[in-house]
Amino acid sequence: MRLRRSVIALMAVLGLALVSACNGDDNKDGAAAGDGLQKVSYLTSFNTFGREAYAYVALEKGYFKDAGFDVKITPGSGTVDVMKLVAGGQADYGIGDFTAIAITLAKQKLPVTTVGMIHQRSMAGIMSLEGLGINGPKDLPGKTIGDQPGSTNTVMFPVYAKAVGIDPKTVTFLPSPPPGLPALLASGKVQGIGQFMVGEPLIANADKEKHRKVITLPYGKVLPDLYGNAIITRSDLAKDHPDQVKKFSNALLKGLQDTYADPAAAAAILKKYVPNTDLAVATKELEIMKEYIKPEDFKGPLGEVTQERVQKVISLLEESQAIGKGAIKPEDVVTLNLAPKS
Numbered sequence: 001m002r003l004r005r006s007v008i009a010l011m012a013v014l015g016l017a018l019v020s021a022c023n024g025d026d027n028k029d030g031a032a033a034g035d036g037l038q039k040v041s042y043l044t045s046f047n048t049f050g051r052e053a054y055a056y057v058a059l060e061k062g063y064f065k066d067a068g069f070d071v072k073i074t075p076g077s078g079t080v081d082v083m084k085l086v087a088g089g090q091a092d093y094g095i096g097d098f099t100a101i102a103i104t105l106a107k108q109k110l111p112v113t114t115v116g117m118i119h120q121r122s123m124a125g126i127m128s129l130e131g132l133g134i135n136g137p138k139d140l141p142g143k144t145i146g147d148q149p150g151s152t153n154t155v156m157f158p159v160y161a162k163a164v165g166i167d168p169k170t171v172t173f174l175p176s177p178p179p180g181l182p183a184l185l186a187s188g189k190v191q192g193i194g195q196f197m198v199g200e201p202l203i204a205n206a207d208k209e210k211h212r213k214v215i216t217l218p219y220g221k222v223l224p225d226l227y228g229n230a231i232i233t234r235s236d237l238a239k240d241h242p243d244q245v246k247k248f249s250n251a252l253l254k255g256l257q258d259t260y261a262d263p264a265a266a267a268a269i270l271k272k273y274v275p276n277t278d279l280a281v282a283t284k285e286l287e288i289m290k291e292y293i294k295p296e297d298f299k300g301p302l303g304e305v306t307q308e309r310v311q312k313v314i315s316l317l318e319e320s321q322a323i324g325k326g327a328i329k330p331e332d333v334v335t336l337n338l339a340p341k342s
Contacts, residue, residue: 037070040248043085043094044076045229046178050282051198051289052095053270054118058255060269067251073273080104086234087112093248098227099124099152102313102333106323111235115338116249116303118256119228119292121220123196124152125160127203130213132191137217141170146190149175153194156219156226159320163222182206192217197292201284220292225312228292231303238335245338253303253340256293260302263287305339 044052055073058064064071076082079096086094087110099122101114126145128134134143140161147154154173161168173194176184181193186207192215195203200214207214220226231249238245259266263286264279271277293302300306310330317323330336 035070036068037065038068038244040064040069040071040093041091042071042073042252043082043091044073045082045095045097046078047075048270048274048277049198050267050270050277050285051196053266053282053286054256054259055095055252056255056270056273057258057266058252060272061255061258063251063254064248067247069248069251083110083112083232086232089234092237093231093233093252095229096232097122097124097152098230098333099156099313099317101230101232102317102328103155103322105333106317106327112232113235113238114230114232114305114334115238115245116231116253116340117227117305118230118303119289120298120300120304121224121228121292121295122152122156122226123198123218123220123228123289123292124156124226125195125197125216125218125220126153126157126192127185127195127197127200127217128192128215129185129203129207129210130215132185132188132215134192134215134217137164137166137222140192140217141166143191144172144174145192145194146174146176146181146184147194148178148181149173151178151194153196153219155322156223156316156320157194159316160219160223162319186210198285198288200288201281205278205281220295223316224295224297225309225316227305227309227313230305235335238338242338245335249303249338249340257302259286260290260293263290300342301340303340304342305334305336307334307336310334 042055059071076094079100082094082096083104085091133139158168174190182203183206184190185193197216197218203214233245264283266286267279267282270282271279307330314328318325
């Protein structure tokens with residue numbers, strides 16, 4: 001399973017390196033295509049699951065083209081890898097979990113910045129199956145949870161545990177590679193797994209022989225200030241070409257709006273570009289994602305980021321000792337003047 005993740009990361013690096021080689025040094029600021037469009041490279045957060053469909057919607061419906069861009073979409077291989085590729089100039093834009101972005105920037109000063117949000121609430125959490133002994137947060141003590149070491153689900157667990165009134169030290173986390181988590185849970189070798197909430201249909205599919213109910217414990221339910229996935233770009237691109245960044249983000253967010261409005265149509269567009277897409281699973285993922293794009297109490301514009309919430313996220317990370325106190329400030333993580341505003 002680790003090999004599979006490594007292969008995905010290597011493919012992303014090689015594919016983007018080839019694009020850079022073909023376009024020359026000018027690609028750092030976006031080379032012009034023959035039709036006058038600016039060549040731009042974009043990385044999904046991880047692979048091409050249903051949750052990534054909005055970028056393909058923006059591509060298919062011509063939103064990128066209308067904004068003046070010729071966009072190449074490449075599957076990403078996780079937040080940290082996406083950040084490093086963007087920082088190194090192999091990609092112009094990418095998607096990553098905001099909590100992981102903040103943690104990474106607190107420890108490693110990569111030249112990347114957030115310019116908009118895909119999810120206004122974190123999709124991180126824990127999932128189980130009926131009959132494995134977890135029906136709510138109070139059932140977690142004494143249980144074993146499978147998850148990737150250093151994942152958002154694991155790093156934020158102490159904060160979640162405090163919020164729900166349990167001792168985080170009473171829960172064991174078993175290091176496990178992400179692709180195998182649904183099958184690991186279905187086997188009963190662990191009682192729960194760290195998982196983004198849109199992963200529910202993947203777990204149901206892994207347990208299709210027993211058809212047990214999927215139990216979800218979303219962190220965002222008790223920690224509503226946590227953001228989910230964010231749009232990132234290089235710091236120099238944000239500083240020197242703010243108009244380009246705004247145009248790209250707006251085009252991407254148009255794709256997100258259409259995905260929110262019609263998940264099934266978005267899944268069908270994804271399948272056009274990624275033929276092995278399971279339409280039912282992708283559609284279900286996108287339906288679940290709607291409440292994270294626009295939570296019930298959210299009144300701002302799509303993609304909004306506020307300094308107040310970013311500071312709250314940083315404070316939560318300091319509290320959980322995921323980062324050192326004072327390691328980062330909001331302006332180290334987000335370029336607020338480029339994000340959509342009310």
